[in-house]
């Protein structure tokens with residue numbers, strides 16, 4: 001029996017399963033496993049209540065428009081209050097792309113129509129015609145050993161941050177939140193949100209470890225120390241991203 | 247040949263094709279492109295009065311086109327077909343630019359001319375009307391390179407638009423809920439093909455616990471009209487199965503033509519016995535190309551040929567004959583053809599999207615002759631620049647051969663994918679693209695006698711590898 005364990009909630013995996021979001025779950029499991037930390041992944045989908053005390057990490061990814069519309073309705077009407085409470089009490093979330101947008105106040109479609117979202121994060125998003133697509137590089141101060149995040153973005157929404165959230169990172173290359181203010185993603189309490197696919201975590205083990213540390217610290221006490229672990233293969237992938245950058 | 251413009255276009259296109267061939271270049275798109283430029287209605291005029299079968303859908307187009315072509319060749323037809331990959335309007339026009347040659351050859355051999363055309367889904371909306379095919383086969387709808395197409399529903403709209411510009415018989419995959427929905431308003435000319443419910447298995451996973459917690463990404467778990475989660479009686483793979491929606495009552499339609507096989511037998515080795523069933527017949531055959539996805543390609547090819555036979559009144563295309571001809575189809579290079587090298591072999595399975603890779607891995611995992619897997623990943627525009635889809639594929643639940651190799655311009659991404667699947671780093675060898683061919687030779691050396699090295703490249707990495715293999719083993723290049 002392992003001394004430590006984490007329960008990971010994967011929100012709507014049967015609807016939001018694009019652009020390798022599944023890789024982020026694998027990254028949690030893999031790098032926790034290197035430290036002999038057990039992980040259990042629980043899928044939570046339409047109509048099922050969100051029991052916030054059950055989960056140490058919540059993962060919320062993105063999908064195609066039709067699927068995201070279904071999810072948004074369920075999120076707001078079924079899971080809404082519990083998710084907002086979980087955020088406020090400092091539970092750990094990773095939200096990518098559509099999941100990131102849906103955590104905000106609203107999503108404004110190109111025709112001006114505003115779609116209400118969860119309002120758990122002080123952000124809003126405006127849909128635009130042209131998409132931001134391509135490899136990205138960001139600088140993230142949360143990651144002390146190696147602040148560079150590599151990803152791939154593919155989104156038409158422009159997200160703007162309110163006063164109560166901080167950006168996750170500064171854009172080095174790519175567009176990030178909106179292509180205007182040089183910010184990428186958002187951080188609020190223990191919620192980390194980003195537009196990066198890639199998948200995001202496998203190529204950014206420092207970020208994986210950071211999120212694992214947040215979750216384990218919350219569960220086992222602030223002084224919990226995550227042992228260092230091998231990242232040879234992650235580094236190979238990072239080196240290639242660095243050299244292929246144009 | 248109607249207008250002067252078309253005649254002129256025909257001559258110019260033929261000339262370009264001839265010169266390109268002299269230069270040793272593949273002439274698959276340019277002649278057609280020029281022909282359409284000169285005569286925008288080129289395809290329409292050339293296709294007029296011809297017998298045409300079209301194949302569209304996200305996966306399995308090339309293999310299905312190949313199977314249909316081979317069955318018809320075996321049944322007294324001269325088959326004109328577009329070169330695999332040249333499936334846009336330009337490629338189709340190029341095929342018609344050789345029409346005089348086709349007619350002459352067919353006549354000399356006393357064969358009936360038929361066109362069997364693989365068409366890209368987006369192009370289908372534009373060219374289907376010009377072609378007025380007799381039969382339109384729609385294979386399936388799986389997500390492809392999303393940075394190119396955007397959304398699956400857009401892709402389906404393209405197919406729908408194309409279908410409405412024809413009065414062809416429409417052959418739909420009964421087990422794919424998104425494809426089957428195309429029957430609406432076209433009931434009278436729709437026929438369904440599918441896998442017999444008895445033969446459906448769940449996804450062939452060996453590690454059920456992991457697959458349950460982390461399901462491979464599925465493309466259609468919910469009813470499109472009422473957003474209710476489908477109930478499934480049985481499943482083949484992906485979202486294929488006997489789906490039903492409790493809210494609107496939509497459910498899988500009984501296929502008029504179905505294929506039955508023993509689900510306890512492996513479809514990864516050649517020769518799986520198949521029984522094709524339809525109104526008034528039940529005929530035996532074997533699966534000519536391994537892989538559970540090829541069972542679908544086989545039943546759609548069977549359905550296409552027998553339906554075409556019905557339409558043109560050709561008794562040579564009887565169910566018995568079609569099943570026999572299908573059983574004798576040989577795989578094509580790049581599509582499961584095994585190339586023998588000494589006492590071992592290699593074979594290439596092109597993998598372009600999540601379900602393609604999932605099926606290929608699944609096939610190799612249960613192939614009795616698997617002596618290694620060699621994955622190649624590029625991210626050029628033709629591949630889709632985003633490689634994140636490799637994470638959507640369920641590597642975790644499959645027991646892969648001990649020898650794993652990866653290369654390609656994005657070898658590092660594939661390497662990490664393999665490592666995170668829990669494969670164990672001592673089993674994996676990798677090389678950047680410049681050393682890919684050297685590593686292929688090493689991998690083949692390391693392959694045990696009697697075994698096969700399975701190569702799974704995506705599009706442009708396959709082109710590069712193919713060039714090397716054609717040179718090295720003096721293979722006939724089927725792309726030209």
Ligand SMILES: [Zn+2]
Pocket residue numbers: 469470471472473474491492493494495496
């Ligand atoms: Zn329904």
